Amino acid sequence: MQIDQFTNQLRQNGYRLTKPRQAVLQIMIESERALTPAEIYQEGSEHFRVGLVTIYRTLALLEQLGIVRQVHLHDGEHAYVLATPGHYHTLICNGCGRFVEIAGLAEMPHLIAEVEARTGFKVAEHRLELYGLCPSCQQQAIQRQHGASHDTT
């Protein structure tokens, strides 16, 4: 994943290329997971001085430019992922928070067509979020069952 394409996009839209913006982009690019503003703030703070407000503002800007996408976590908190154009299907691991963008769900257009036919709605946009356990967290769940049957926490 190239940071240059995103920094160019900023410049072309008349925005300045600042240290916080570069840092947020870099962190998002390197992340395997959806990150909350607080997590990005923590990560960024380890390398240079930055305010949480700036993280929020930067994420809002990047979302507006279509570079990142907001996802809703269970408690209503927001997290952000790099936007994969056209893919609004997210698979989120309840164990470790890792996410996968799912491409090419062939059934989706049929499903939407059926809903439109049945309800008369005109569907403009959809969000599909699937929650479950990733392969590695499934393993850990099994191991925990065996080794810690006395632990009732």
Added chain:
Amino acid sequence: MQIDQFTNQLRQNGYRLTKPRQAVLQIMIESERALTPAEIYQEGSEHFRVGLVTIYRTLALLEQLGIVRQVHLHDGEHAYVLATPGHYHTLICNGCGRFVEIAGLAEMPHLIAEVEARTGFKVAEHRLELYGLCPSCQQQAIQRQHGASHDTT
């Protein structure tokens, strides 16, 4: 929609049948829309003295009993709807905010099976939210195009 089936469910699970609980149930039953705790609080306050905390606690209890379901609004706020067992698909009108619960999406199990096969995830739960315009708001949008072409707001 009968309130008795829900009050019975409370009693059968060892919970007391209090005025706030009855009121929240009644408000949920009568509502055409997803309601936020604040909205339920406001509605309830018009009829008797109740604390917002109690609304939160009652909704948490009703959700745990499977009587209501939490939906995430765009700004991260939570709203609640009466649970339609097994239906976690919501169709929301961008125009008027009305929602429809969609039953029997036959494609969904296939879709989930495909995702599991492709990713190795075990999907426990899903949320499908479709956004668009309901028939009546589509009409209004068309009328606005005709009658107000000079209005650039």
Added chain:
DNA sequence: CCAATAAATGAAACTCTTTTTCATTTACGT
């Protein structure tokens, strides 16, 4: 390279939703 300046930042204060604490009230079996 340096100065001017408009954009961007950080700190603090604030708003709003949700949770916790705890003393008071209420539902319900006896």
Added chain:
DNA sequence: ACGTAAATGAAAAAGAGTTTCATTTATTGG
């Protein structure tokens, strides 16, 4: 009706996100 545990309401606190404003910084032109 009484006693008791459950439930409630008020207040305070916790947490996410936003607003304000003085300071800093990226960029443009000399």
